[in-house]
Amino acid sequence: xxxxxxxxxxxxxxxxxxxxxxxxxxxxxxxxxxxxxxxxxxxxxxxxxxxxxxxxxxxxxxxxxxxxxxxxxxxxxxxxxxxxxxxxxxxxxxxxxxxxxxxxxxxxxxxxxxxxxxxxxxxxxxxxxxxxxxxxxxxxxxxxxxxxxxxxxxxxxxxxxxxxxxxxxxxxxxxxxxxxxxxxxxxxxxxxxxxxxxxxxxxxxxxxxxxxxxxxxxxxxxxxxxxxxxxxxxxxxxxxxxxxxxxxxxxxxxxxxxxxxxxxxxxxxxxxxxxxxxxxxxxxxxxxxxxxxxxxxxxxxxxxxxxxxxxxxxxxxxxxxxxxxxxxxxxxxxxxxxxxxxxxxxxxxxxxxxxxxxxxxxxxxxxxxxxxxxxxxxxxxxxxxxxxxxxxxxxxxxxxxxxxxxxxxxxxxxxxxxxxxxxxxxxxxxxxxxxxxxxxxxxxxxxxxxxx
Numbered sequence: 001x002x003x004x005x006x007x008x009x010x011x012x013x014x015x016x017x018x019x020x021x022x023x024x025x026x027x028x029x030x031x032x033x034x035x036x037x038x039x040x041x042x043x044x045x046x047x048x049x050x051x052x053x054x055x056x057x058x059x060x061x062x063x064x065x066x067x068x069x070x071x072x073x074x075x076x077x078x079x080x081x082x083x084x085x086x087x088x089x090x091x092x093x094x095x096x097x098x099x100x101x102x103x104x105x106x107x108x109x110x111x112x113x114x115x116x117x118x119x120x121x122x123x124x125x126x127x128x129x130x131x132x133x134x135x136x137x138x139x140x141x142x143x144x145x146x147x148x149x150x151x152x153x154x155x156x157x158x159x160x161x162x163x164x165x166x167x168x169x170x171x172x173x174x175x176x177x178x179x180x181x182x183x184x185x186x187x188x189x190x191x192x193x194x195x196x197x198x199x200x201x202x203x204x205x206x207x208x209x210x211x212x213x214x215x216x217x218x219x220x221x222x223x224x225x226x227x228x229x230x231x232x233x234x235x236x237x238x239x240x241x242x243x244x245x246x247x248x249x250x251x252x253x254x255x256x257x258x259x260x261x262x263x264x265x266x267x268x269x270x271x272x273x274x275x276x277x278x279x280x281x282x283x284x285x286x287x288x289x290x291x292x293x294x295x296x297x298x299x300x301x302x303x304x305x306x307x308x309x310x311x312x313x314x315x316x317x318x319x320x321x322x323x324x325x326x327x328x329x330x331x332x333x334x335x336x337x338x339x340x341x342x343x344x345x346x347x348x349x350x351x352x353x354x355x356x357x358x359x360x361x362x363x364x365x366x367x368x369x370x371x372x373x374x375x376x377x378x379x380x381x382x383x384x385x386x387x388x389x390x391x392x393x394x395x396x397x398x399x400x401x402x403x404x405x406x407x408x409x410x411x412x413x414x415x416x417x418x419x420x421x422x423x424x425x426x427x428x429x430x431x432x433x434x435x436x437x438x439x440x441x442x443x444x445x446x447x448x449x450x451x452x
Contacts (some may be wrong), residue, residue, distance in 0.1 A: 007090065008171050008202040009053040009076060014085035016046040016071055016226075045071045047226045048085070055091070058203040060217035060234065062210070062241050067223040069206040073175050076204070091170030091202065094120070096161065109144035109151075109159050110135075116163055130166055137192070138162035158185060165192050172196065174205040190216070210238050210322065211391050215425035230256060238423070242320045245292065287311030287332065291418055292321045294395075298415040304341055305400040305411035309334040312396070312418065323387050325424035325433065331383040335400050337373045341411065344370055346381040348398045350389070350420065358389065358431055360397075388432045391424030 019040040021027050026039035033039075046068045053059045061069045074080040076087055077095045102119060103112045113134055117127035135144055138159045140151075148156060165172070172193070193216070197203055207213060213220060213234050220237035222229040224244050229252075230237065243252040286309045314320055315327040323329045331348050349360030363370055363381065373379070399413035428434070 005090070006054055007052045007088075008055045008057070009090075009204065010088040011052070011072065011076070012050050012086050012088075014046055014049045014072065014075060014082045014087060015044060016068070016075065016080065017083040018043045018045060044226045046075075046082075049223070049226075049228050050085075051221050051228070051231055053202060053204055055202055056197075056200045057218050058197055058205070058216055060213045060220040060237075061204070061206045061223060062208075062213060062220055062237065063223035063229075064225075064244060066225065068226040069223060070175055072223075073173055073204070073206055077173060089171065092121075093171045093173060094164050094167055094169030095173040096164050096175060103148055103156075103160065105149040106147055108147055109138075109140065112148055112159070113144075113163055117167070120167060122167065134159075134162045134166045137166055137188070154185075161189060165189065165196070168196070168199075169201060171202045171204065174203065174207070209391070210241070210421075210423040211325075211425040211427075214238060214423070238322075239316075239318070242314075242318060242322045245320070245322060287319055287334075288418075290319045293418055294416050297417045299413060299417075301400075301410045301412035303411070304339040305335050305337050305344065307333050307335050307398060307400060307412050307414055310398060310414075310417065312420065321419050322421045322423055325387050325389065325391055325422050325426075326435075328384060328386050331396070331398070333381050333398050335379045335381070335412070337377045337379075338375060340372070340374050341402055342372045342404075343402055344373060344379070344411065345401045346370070346379065346398075347401065348383055348396065351395045351397065351416070352431075353393055353395065355395075358394070362401075387422060388435065389422050390427045390431060390433065391422050394420040394422065396420055 019027075020043050021030075021040050030037065030039040049068070049072060061072065063069050071080065073095070075082050076089060077093055102116050104115065107115065110131070113131060114124060114127050117130070118124070122130075138144070138155075138161075140155045140158055143151060143155055144159070148159070151159070174193075190212070193203065197216075203216075205212075205217070217234045219231060220234045221231040222237045222240055222244075229244075230240055240252060240255065243255070288310050291310075291312060311319055311330075311332040312321060312323070313330040313332065314323055315329060333346060333348070335344070335346065337344075345362050345364045347360065347362035350358050352358055361383065368381075370379070395416040396418045397413070397415045398417065400411045401413070402409050402411065426433075428436075
C-alpha cells in the first residue's frame with residue numbers, strides 16, 4: 001500500500017479469521033494430527049475490508065451487531081492483528097474503545113491520569129498542564145483524590161473520557177463510548193468532539209445512534225457480516241442500513257447495482273424515485289415479513305377478527321422499523337373478519353421499553369367512518385402522523401376492538417408486536433418534542449450602548 005500524506009488511516013484488504021472448534025479437545029487433536037487434519041471451521045469477522053480516512057475527516061462505521069465494526073477499530077488501534085491485509089495510520093491515536101482499560105483500580109484518579117498520560121507518551125510536566133482541563137471536564141470533584149475502585153460507573157467513565165479527549169489527539173477513535181453517562185455529559189462530549197474536529201482532528205466513530213451519524217459524520221462506511229457494503233454520504237448509508245435491518249436484502253442489492261457511485265451526489269428527485277420502490281412492491285408479500293417483529297409478542301381476542309399483516313413506512317415510503325424524528329410516517333394494519341361486526345374500532349399504541357403508554361389513537365377518537373363488516377370482509381387502515389418522540393427505542397401495539405351490548409370487546413389485540421427505533425439529531429427534554437420556535441432579543445447594557 002503506497003503512503004499518502006492526505007490520509008490519516010488506510011485500510012487495505014483486511015481480513016480477520018477466527019478458528020472455531022466444536023469441542024475444546026478438537027484444538028489439541030488438530031495440533032497433534034500427523035496428517036494435518038482440520039478440526040475447525042473458519043469464521044471471518046472481517047472479509048477483505050478496504051477504506052481510507054482523510055486527515056481532518058469525521059467518518060462513521062455502521063452495521064448490525066456482528067458486522068465487524070469493533071474488530072476493525074481494534075485492528076486500527078493495534079489491539080488486534082489482521083489475519084491478512086494491512087493498515088497504515090498517520091498520526092497519534094487516542095482511542096475510546098474500552099474506557100478506563102488502562103486504569104489501576106488502587107490508584108487515585110489523578111495518579112491514573114498521570115500514569116495513562118505517560119503511557120501515551122506525554123511527560124509529567126505536559127500532563128500537569130493538561131490536568132486542569134481534564135479535571136474540569138470530568139467534573140467529579142474531590143473524588144479525583146480517591147482510589148478509582150471507589151467510583152461509581154458514571155464517575156469512572158467521566159474521568160476516562162475526559163483523559164482521552166483532552167490530550168489533543170491527531171486521530172480520535174470512538175466505539176459506542178458516547179452512549180454512557182447522563183444526557184448532559186453526552187452533550188458535553190459531543191461539543192468537545194466538535195471542537196477538536198474543527199481543530200483538524202480526524203475522528204473515526206462506531207455507533208448505533210444514527211442521529212449522531214447523520215449529524216456529525218462527513219462520510220460513512222457500511223459493513224454487514226464482516227463484508228464491506230458501501231460508503232458515502234451519511235443519509236444515504238443510513239437508508240441502506242435500514243434495508244439491512246429490515247432484511248430487505250433484495251432491495252439493497254438492487255440499489256447498490258443502481259448506484260453509480262457512493263458520493264451521495266444523486267439529485268433529491270432521483271433519491272425520492274428510488275426509495276419509493278419498496279412501497280409499490282408490497283403486493284407481492286406480507287409487509288410484516290420485512291419488519292423486525294417481536295417473536296414473543298402477546299396476543300389475544302375472541303377471534304371475530306384477525307390483524308393478519310402490519311407495516312411501518314417512513315416518509316420516503318420505505319418499509320422499516322427505523323423512523324426519523326420530525327418526519328411523517330405511517331402505521332398500517334390489515335384486518336380480516338371471521339364473523340359480522342357492527343362497528344369495529346382499529347387502534348395503535350406506542351409504549352416505552354418499561355411499558356408506559358406514550359401515545360396512540362384509534363378510528364373512534366379520530367372520527368373515521370367505518371362500515372359494518374360481514375364474514376370474509378377486510379379492512380386496511382393507515383394512521384399517518386408526524387414523529388415527535390425523542391430518539392430511542394419504542395414498542396408498537398395494535399388492536400381491533402368494538403362494543404357489544406355496551407361492553408368493550410377485544411376481537412384481536414397484538415401487544416408489543418414490533419419495535420420502533422427513532423433516529424434523532426436533536427433531542428429535547430422529556431418524552432416528546434413540542435417543536436418550539438425560539439426567538440431571543442438581546443439588549444446590551446447602557447454603558448456598552450454609549451461605547452457603541
